[in-house]
Amino acid sequence: MSEENAPPGNLGSGSQNLISVPAIEPLTRGNYKRLPAIELLIREIIVLESTGLIARARQRNKTSPEFLPPEVLVYFFRRAHRLGDKSVRDSLLSELANRCAQHLQGKMAGFSPALQDDMRQEVINKVIEDLLNPDDRSDFAQVCFWRYFKYKYLDVCDRHNKDRNVESLDAGWDSNREEQSETKLYKLPDHRLSPEQYVFLKNALESLPSDLRKLFFLAHYLKIQVESKDPNEITLSKHFGVTGRTIRTRLGKAKEYLTRYLEDV
Structure with a gap:
């Protein structure tokens, strides 16, 4: 039942006490559920006027106590879009985009400043595309937004890693910056990568077929689990649409490729 056609809530006896209480649209996927605290917040502010909602969002x-988590912003953004409320929709989108841009600060250090700007916009565009889509693409964003968002920006990073032959797996060797002394992949604790070490690591990763390289990146750098009992958890088996056994087999193949590479050099 749509929100605008929801039945009134009876808060007392007599028709004069009947008010219209909008229903909360459920998530599309049955196995995704909003957190109780998010549901409670939505119910609390769904009766606010547009100005009050926008003020809370900012x-x-x-x-x-006025702060609204991004999961709530996503719900009301989609609701405003569905109801044709352009003012609220655009205001919530602006706030959500600003939070996303702030969240991305420092997370793309392996890329040039100009490319980082393009990548940030690409990530935000992908999020907007999901939120505007009427299907289930935005469901997980209403369950755990920042985990959903991490998944989005890492997909963009991974694609650009491939375009640059995986050069961005290293944050950059810089003799003037001690904090860049580790690779993002292996995080060598007390040593800065020499140019020779960097080239060796880069070549080793490039020896992997592209599909195994992506899997290796997600499993060992991002620490994404193969499987999980939590239906809301992003896993490798969900991402690739295969069983956990298949994922483990592929990771074993990646290890074999790297082992052969090390034996040949």
């Missing part, structure tokens, strides 16, 4: 202080 509160950035997470400790404030």
Whole structure:
């Protein structure tokens, strides 16, 4: 039942006490459920006027009782879009995009500043595309937004890694910056990569077929689990649409490729 056609809630006896209480649209996927705290917040503010909702959305202080998590913003953004409320939709989109851009600061250090700007916009565009789509693409964003968002920006990073022959797996060797002394992949604790070590690592990763390289990247750098009992958890088996056994077999093949590479050099 749509929100605008929801039955009134009876808060007392007599027709004068009947008010219209909008229903909360459920998620599309049956195995995805919003957290109770998110549901409670949605119910609390769904009766607000547009100005009140926008004011709450712009509160950035997470400790404030007025703060709205991104999962709530996603719900009301989609609701405003569905109801044709362009003012609320655009205001919520602007706030959500600003939070996303801020969240991405420092997370693409292996790329040039100009490319980082393009990649940030690409990530945000992909999020907007999901949120505007009427299907289930945005369901997980209403369950755990930042985990969903991480999945999105890492997909963009992975694609650009391939375009640059995986050069961005290393944050950059810089003799003037001690904090860039580790690769993102192996995080060598006390040693800065020499140019020779960097080339060796780059070549080793390039020896992997592209599908195994992506799997290796997600499993060992991002630490994404093969499987999980949590239906909301992003896993390798879900991402690739195969069983956990198949994922483990492919990871074994990646290890074999790298072992052969090490034996040949």
